[in-house]
Amino acid sequence: MSGVLILGDDIFSKSGIGRYLRYQFAAMKASKPSQASLFSLYPPLSGNQFEERVDVAYVGNGSSLMSKLLYAWNVLQFVRKNRVSLIISGHLQLSFIAYIAKLLFGIRYATNVYGIEVWGDLKFRDQLGLLNSDQIIGDCQFVLNYIQKNFKYRKKILLLYDPVDTARFKPAPASEAVS
Numbered sequence: 001m002s003g004v005l006i007l008g009d010d011i012f013s014k015s016g017i018g019r020y021l022r023y024q025f026a027a028m029k030a031s032k033p034s035q036a037s038l039f040s041l042y043p044p045l046s047g048n049q050f051e052e053r054v055d056v057a058y059v060g061n062g063s064s065l066m067s068k069l070l071y072a073w074n075v076l077q078f079v080r081k082n083r084v085s086l087i088i089s090g091h092l093q094l095s096f097i098a099y100i101a102k103l104l105f106g107i108r109y110a111t112n113v114y115g116i117e118v119w120g121d122l123k124f125r126d127q128l129g130l131l132n133s134d135q136i137i138g139d140c141q142f143v144l145n146y147i148q149k150n151f152k153y154r155k156k157i158l159l160l161y162d163p164v165d166t167a168r169f170k171p172a173p174a175s176e177a178v179s
Helices: 016-031 065-080 092-105 125-130 141-151
Strands: 003-008 036-040 082-087 108-113 135-138 156-160
Touching: 003 016, 003 065, 003 108, 003 141, 016 036, 016 108, 016 141, 036 065, 065 082, 065 092, 065 125, 082 092, 092 108, 092 125, 125 141, 141 156
Parallel strands: 003 036, 003 082, 082 108, 108 135, 135 156
Antiparallel strands: none
């Protein structure tokens, strides 16, 4: 059975995107534990790490050009050596790497989009990555509608709301002061 590779930029941080990808990865690992792998462009930074440990197959060294090139190289080597059938690009700016893997190895890929990164002028590489995605995953309907309208994207789209840890966050009774 083939696996899934998730490309992340800063998996270890407390950022919204990092958390979103960790939950996607955790859901995949829960359903098919040996078939999901995760890459991070940035290493963990002290004081900015998420509360839970996450199993990352590759950790880069940050945003330098050399680190980005090594990240892309390692993605392509991982895809070539392993039975990866789907890449999920955790950020629009990583989708170009998935596009290259698609060209080289015929692998399908999906791109997560969140909003602001698609509202401005996109670099050519980001447009290529976005428009050649086999699927786009958005965290709100607004951004998916924006992509369909402004980029004429006609392939499959999926709405996947931001996850909430319901064991940790629950509605509390209304405060009398608010009533």
